[in-house]
Amino acid sequence: MALIIEKVKATQGDLYAAAADLSRGDLTEFHSLQSGRNPLDVIPKYLDETTHAIKCGSLVLAVGGHAQGVIWFVTTNVVEMLPKGERFRFYRILKDHLRGIKEAAPDVSRTNFVSDENYAHIRLLESLGARFSEVHYMSPAGFRFRQFWI
Template sequence: MQKTKATLADLISASNNLSPNDLSDFNAMQAGRNPVDVFPKALDETTHVIKQGNRVLAVGGHAQGGIWFVTTNVVNELSKAERFRFYRMLKSHLVTIKSESSNDIALTNFVSVNNHAHVRLLEALGATFQTGHATSPAGFPFKQFWL
């Protein structure tokens, strides 16, 4: 398992194989979009990928404080030990991002209140959440979080 700068191919691979929870979040945020059209546009100098061999587990970035990442179906195939290693990689990457980021930029985004697995992961990574919720353009409840 390794983390590297993401390529366009990595983003396309992830968008074609989003985990059910992340695909559900994507659709609940704004209806009528295709991940293959959206995720490649997010490629910038902050975008990284975590792979196991040549298989994409997750991609994400943090341009201008808008932190994001999505997982693929490959994560569901990981053993307990591999999942723990994946979590440690995410946590280590977050520490790096925070140490390299300006103190005046908050790392923030929104997560669906119905994506319980993602909320638990964010909590484990130390996220704080808004009280109450916001409604997405598609009409679903989301919570803003800060890392």
């Protein structure tokens, strides 16, 4: 029996659920950007009209948005628990969502930064067609990040 994975408009509860269960790479990146923050205090503040969640039933797999040309998303530990076929479905939903964003505003440049140490996120961004800056930036916490455009 296939699991039902779908993209929905995110709620405040979805952002809290994601913040409480960030994937290891995204949690490490969160702290590498700026130390002394709690994801539960930061991520729920990003709820706006562009914020969506990818869910499996009531479980949050990812949340993200793209306001004012800044595109972001974080994944939860739930993604790692999915069977391979369901992880592929998750990826297709993410890819379709990105295509929709690009079609709705083709002239908008979408960008953000990713930690050099978040290998899983970098691989995912590469598979989605991201281009990366050759320049490295140091975060306020003292870690290397690269800008990407997608």
